[in-house]
Amino acid sequence: MTTQTVENMAVPNPLGRIISFLIHPRTTSHASYPAYPLFFHNTRRRSMSSSPFLPSASSTRGNSATTTTAPAVLLVESPAKAKKIQEYLGPEYRVIASYGHIRDLPAKTGSVNPEENFEMRWELADGAKSRVTDIAKAVKEAPRVYLATDPDREGEAISWHLVEELINRGALAPAETNGSRVVPQRITFTEVTKPAVEAALASPREVSIPLVEAYMARRALDYLFGFNLSPLLWRKLPGARSAGRVQSVALRFVADREAAIEAFNPQQYWTIHAQVDVPNINNGAGRREGGVVLQIENEEGRKPRKKNSKAPLPLLANLISVDGRAPPSPGFLDESIAENIRTRIERSQFSVATVTTKETSRNPPPPFTTSTLQQEANKRLGWGAARTMQYAQKLYEAGIITYMRTDGVSISPQAIENIRSAVVQLHGQTFLPEKPRFYANKSKNAQEAHEAIRPTTFSRPPNTLVPQGVEAPAVQLYSLIWSRSLASQMASVRIQNVGADFINEDKSLKLRSTASHTLFPGYLAAYGFSARGGSGGGGRAAAAFEDEYNGDSTTNNEVTSSIKAGDSSSPYSSSSTQFLSGEPAAIALTQLIENFPVSVHDPEAAGHETRPPGRFTEGTLVKALEEAGVGRPSTYAPTLKLLQARRYVRKEGRALHPEPLGRILSSFLCLYFPTYVDPAFTSRMEEELDQVSAGNEGWKELLSEFWGPFHARVGELASLTGTEVIDALNDELEILLFGKKVGDNLLQSGEGDEISSFNRSSSSSQVMSPPGKACPSCGEPLSLKLSHRGGPFIGCTAYPECKYTRQAGVDIFGDALDNSLSDSCSMTDAEKGGRGSSSSGHSHSDAIDGEDNVATLNSVELAEQYGLRGPARFIGKDSHGKPIFLRQGPYGPYAQLGTDTDHEMRRAPLPKAYSLRTVKLDYALSLLALPRTLGNHPETDEPVVVRNGKFGPYVSHKRSMRSISKELDPISITLEEALELLKVAEVMAEKKEARKKAQAEAQNKGGSMEMSGKRGRKEGSGAKSRTSSTAKKEKKKKEMTMMASASKAKKSESRVEDETENTGSPVVLRARSAFQFFLQEEMPNYIGMPGASRMKALGEAWHALDDVARVPFTQKAEIDKQRVAMEKEGLVSPGSGEWQKLSATGRQELLHELRNRNDIVGLAQGISPKLKRPPTPYSLFMRDMGDKMRQVQRQQQSGSSSVEKRGTFMENVATLWRELPGAEKQKYVEIAEKGQKEYMRTRANMLQGAQEL
Known part of the structure; x- marks a missing residue:
């Protein structure tokens, strides 16, 4: 038809x-x-x-x-x-x-x-x-x-x-x-x-066929983008596995943010504040009159100050005007100017100029969409997007919440009525607004096809889920959804903001103190917050909530950098300078009257430093993607998961860091495919897919519009050489690869005139070239190198004469190239899960040499003087005159005592908290002195020793060992601290032994029960035993079936429930062996046999074949092996069958091309199948000693077996090599180095023409 x-x-x-x-x-x-x-x-x-x-x-x-x-x-x-x-x-x-x-x-x-x-x-x-x-x-x-x-x-x-x-x-x-x-x-x-x-x-x-067509258009777009771009990446950017339509834009967001952090130049500035003492108008009545607290109490109901309750109340006031002009934003760039103004404040008398009071209200946020739920779970629970969607899926399937993939913020009328009824029941009529609240979505490209995420019923509070067997993480997520949904239909929060200005005698200086407090909690009650701060941490929860949605809620009496301020939920801070904050501060300010003299003292010019933009978290990245119109609710979680699985991005704490490979891939796409990684382009494609979903646009027309220009662009870049790509990436990623330029940039501000007038002495230093672009071994330029397996790295352009290499993104010491811009700019130590301050007497700062804080390395001179291979930092000598170096090895940084040829040379790995840039001589000597005995164990009188091992420092006692935690320093750890660590190790060992014993007893018990069952059958209870055994087998079978179904369901759901982007990385099937081809041909002849017997018979038939009979199968295996090599290199398309269809001449041409590429790739990876590797110094020594040692062995161990002779021979050779004098050993080293140079020279000749590839 x-x-x-x-x-x-x-x-x-x-x-x-x-x-x-x-x-x-x-x-x-x-x-x-x-x-x-x-x-x-x-x-x-x-x-x-x-x-x-x-x-x-x-x-x-x-x-x-x-x-x-x-x-x-x-x-x-x-x-x-x-x-x-x-x-x-x-x-x-x-x-x-x-x-x-x-x-x-x-x-x-x-x-x-x-x-x-x-x-x-x-x-x-x-x-x-x-x-x-x-x-x-x-x-x-x-x-x-x-x-x-x-x-x-x-x-x-x-x-x-x-x-x-x-x-x-x-x-x-x-x-x-x-x-x-x-x-x-x-x-x-x-x-x-x-x-x-x-x-x-x-x-x-x-x-709905329009929805199906939109689905097919999306799948086709992802396929065409990925399957045409991925082979190009394999050839031009080895190591990059794939690119995707949405994935690449998300990667660009992360990479661009990292580039902004690297390009950022921190700038010091100073702000000025002082303490203002206001009268304590307190009659001790302990009641409220007209909304004013007359007696200040803390959350426990006790007076915060027992002594002199009439003492003045300390408030924090910031400078807002100098000589009729506002201070520069964010502060003074010249410390001397700030100090001069501080002195003027100290010598002036102040009085109250004005007191202003303003009441504001804040409306509740809308219910959750997919993206806002992921953002909230990331902030409140520290969850990634994938984990959030995993538990949201479980809650939805259990009928507890509505569908969790939505960008709509609307709620059905029936659900709104249910929410309003729940508000009245839980909080009272005063918390219910007169009219229902309706929300409109402000995000770009929102379809709003479904309701917002909400509970299916409001008769199920979060605390009722635990008795029902709902797992704890799901309850945590449900609590967020419950509170947000309830709050969306509650009354607004009413807040009173109070401010007071203070001026000096000649009105040349003006200070301002502000505070705010909650008059009516409104929707915050859904989060456990009350007007008095609530109970059980409700006040802190409300403060955290307000910080997120209402950034202007904090005052200068609550949060100020470099100022000692306490918890805003308490009237007084817990620090030495107890500034009043929150409601008590607001009430104190309202009592002031104009022209009333106040005491202003302890002015301070607080120093600050500008910080770069914070790195994305999963929550903030989802928000950025949504605001740009990139992706859909179902794509956020799988996209973030894929970026991490591909190792383009890694998570440290909650922050997303682009890996060097991710940065390089993003730069490559931005250089050569700028249109297709532009957020505006991806957003427009999403809009067109929405039009297809609505039936307003044809899906094939959409594909045609995309495919023509994209296919042409891929064809244009087919002739692009590897050298051109490397040169472009060297320029584009200069900071990542070679380090940041030295120099300061003036802080920019919208108030440029005021800054220039206040900061006349500011100047910028001369910009210098990146310090890491010259090879530290030979001085030649460094360049980006790409490897299929090892990822990107930095190598010397003088290779093979110079073999210097280092990882991309780190300097010659193995540190991050921009070490000053760490995650402290956007994350706390707790969020990073990082190391806290040392609890011992020897802090990290004790190991830092202030005179050598910035590393300066003359590695060429060091190499010439001490015969070192690779960069090193000389930090001094020990008491015997031996040099001590700090070096970077394949397993991390370490300290080295002596030169490489010194037979008494010692090495000690540095703890993770330390850097090669900052460790000084005393600390290195302490590390090299390990192992160190701390003392004897009080129970056994055996020594407790600190040692340095393969996995870092640890303490040992007899056979018990325990790693030294990050918070402790192996040099300054005390015996008491070591005993605590060993106690933990002993407890863990006891628990492990108990588990083993319990498992053994359970196995023995099971065996005895089985034997008992057998005896019972002999004694006449056979029918009963058989029935019991059958029931057990059926139960076991049912449990196994359920487990298999659950496992299958979990795998399937994780695979398909989200709208995962197909990044189009073709699958290269593994090459089949000759035996597998034999099985394919002979299997039909053995169909009637059972599985095990069939395979045994086939194996015997294969072994019975002679070499001639196996030739057809070995030829097929060789062709298939070549096919895999071609597909991996991108010379033929995976799964297309192109290789088998080629003529013999066509195969030979491609094989010749493959051999040329393998020579080049092999050299980049240190692999060459054509050249025999040169012998090592030890191999040369063993060869020289071979005849003599074998003769001795035959005389000494004539009765031993050949295996024993070989083992003894190798042991003796190793012993002689270790005892060989340094001068004799150096001869073998020199011979081996000559062989290595000849080997590298031959390989270099094979590299001719490699740059053109």
Whole structure:
């Protein structure tokens, strides 16, 4: 039957379509018109003449008069969701899980064919065949079939795939069968509750083809982008695995932020503040009058000050005016100017100028969307986006919350009424606004197809979930959703802001003190906050909440850098300077009157330093992507997960750091594909996909618009040489690769005139070239080098004469090139999980040499003087005159005593808290002095020793060992601290021994029970024992089945529930062996045999073959091995079969190209199969000693076996080598070095022409 392309999809001839439409007119909205199957390439081709989704007059199989008792089938994605819905619907329905997508685009060339009008070839997903078979069997017997997949683009696509595959298998008949056909019906619901499911069943619809087309357009875009760009990356940027349409933009966000941090130049500035004492107007009544607290109490109800309750109240006041002008923002750049103004304040008398009071209100934030839930969970719980969505999925499938992939902030009218009723019940009528609140989404490209995320019922507070068996992390997430949903329909917070200005006698100086307090908590009550600060930390929770959503809530009496301020929930801080803050400070300010003299003292010019922008966290990155219109709610979590899995980005604490490979990949894409990593372009593509979803744009037109320019650009870059790429990246990533330029930039400000007038003495230093661009070994330029396996690194351009290399992103000492710009700019020590201050007497700063804080290295002179290989830092000599160096090794930094040729040379690894830049001589000597005895154990009188091991410093006592924690210094650790560590080690050892003993007893007990069972059968209880044994086996089998299903469900859900971007990295199949080809050919001859016997017989048949008979199979294996090498190198497309189709001449040409590339790649990786590696000094020594040692061995151990002779010989040679004098050993070293140079010279000759590749 011929088909024609209508509305961007293959459909039957027009006459058949018109007749079908006249019989079954549309009854749904424009987004759900009759769904004609899209006839792309399937594993089984078929032709159809009309839509499988058109409604049918009969809901039974066969004759309309025939009835059936089989249950209706309802198909969902996950087994957890299926189980819950099955409980609601009972035996009249059979709910079956598909485990997500059953079909996907195979990871090989040709899955999307632009030459054939973007034909798409679908294949069953791994493991889906058996599931589809079970579904098809159930559907064949069912009177009705419902498709209840998720209510989004992915869910619609899963339903479409199911129908397509079920028709292929004959489980569903095409529409032309008329009355005998069961019509699959699509139902959707946004919460897994019984009323929602029943309402959906009462109003089914058809599969929305526009949503399916939008899904296919997205999959095709991701495939075309990734599968065409990835091979180019493999050739031009070894080590980069893939690029993606959304993934690459997210990576650019992280990389650009890191570049901004690197380019940032910190600038010192000074702000001025002073302490103002105001009268304590307190009559001790301990009550409120007119909203004013007359007696200040802390949260425990006690007076904070017992002595002199009438003492003045200290407030913090900041300088706001000098000689009629505001201070520069953010502060004075010249300390002398700031100090001069501080002196003027100290010598002046101040009085109250004005007191202002202003009341403000803050409205609650809207309910959660997917992105805001991920952001909140990241801030409050420290969770990543993937973990947040994992537990949100569980809550949704359990019917506890609504659908969790949404960008809408609206709530249904019925849900709003339920929330308002809950507010009155929990908090009272005063916390309920007069009218319901309605929200509109402000994020770009928001579809708002679903409700916001909320609880399905408000009769289920978070504390009721724990008794129901809900796991603790899910309860934590539910608490956030519950509070946010409840707060969205509560009254606004009312806050009173109070400010007082103080001026000196001539009105040339003006200070201001501000404070605020909550008049009415409003929606903050949903977070446990009350007007008096609440209980159980409610006040702190409210403060944290306000800090996030209302950045102006803090005052200069609460949070000020370099000022001793306490907890804003307490009237007085706990520091030595107890500034009043919060409500007490606001009340004290309201009591002031104009012209009243006040005491201003202790002025301070506080120094600060500007900080670079903070690194992204997962939450802030999701927010940035959403604001830019990049991605969709279902793509955020998998995109972040993929960036980390590809090792483009890593997490340290909560901060996202781009790896060097990620920075290089992002720069490459920005240089050569700027359009396609532009957030505006990706956002526009999302908008067009939305238009496809709405049925306003054809999906193939969208693909054509993208494919033409992109394909042309990929073709243009095919001739790009590796040298050109490296040169461009060297310039683009100069700071990352070679270090930051030395020099200061003046702080920029919008108030430039005021800055210039206050900071006339400011100047910038001369900008110098990056310090790390010259090779520290030979002085030649350094350059970026790329490796397939080892990742990017820095190497000398004088290679192979100079072999200097280092990791990208670190300096010659192994430190970060921009060490001053660490995560302290955006994260606390607790967030980083980092090391705290040392609790011992020897702090980290004690190890820092102030005169050598900035490393200066003359490694060339050091190499010449001491014969060192590689960079080193000379820090002094020990008492015997031996030099001590700090060096960077493959396993981290270490201190070295003596030269490389010194047979008494010693090394000691540095603790992780220390840097090669900062360790000084005394500390290095202490490390080299380890092991060190701290004293004897009080219980055993055996020594407790500090040692340095492979995994860092540790303490040992007899056979007990324990690593020294990060908080302790191995040099200054005391015996008491070591005993505490050993105590922990002993407890852990005891627990481990107890576990082993319990396991052994359980095994013995199980064995004795089994024997007892056998004896029991002999004694006449055989029937009972057999019944018990059978029951146990059945129970065990059932448990194993459930475990397998759960595991399968978990894997499937994690694979398909999110709209994961297919980055298009083709899969290269492993080469098959000659024996595998033999099995492929001979297996049909052994089909009738059992599995184990068949494999045994095949193995015997293979071993019986002689070399001649094996030739055909070995040839096939060799061809397949070549195929894998070609696919890995990108010379042929993976899975395309191109290699097998090539002629012998074509294969030889590609093999020649591959050999040339392997020579070059092998040299970059230190691998060369053509050249025999030169011998080492030890190998040369062993060769010289061989004949003599073997003769001695034959005389001494004539009766020993050959194995013993070999072992003894090697031991003796090793002993002689260790005892060999340094001068004799140096001879072998020199001979080996000559051989190595000759080896490298030969390899260098093989590199001719490599730059052109």
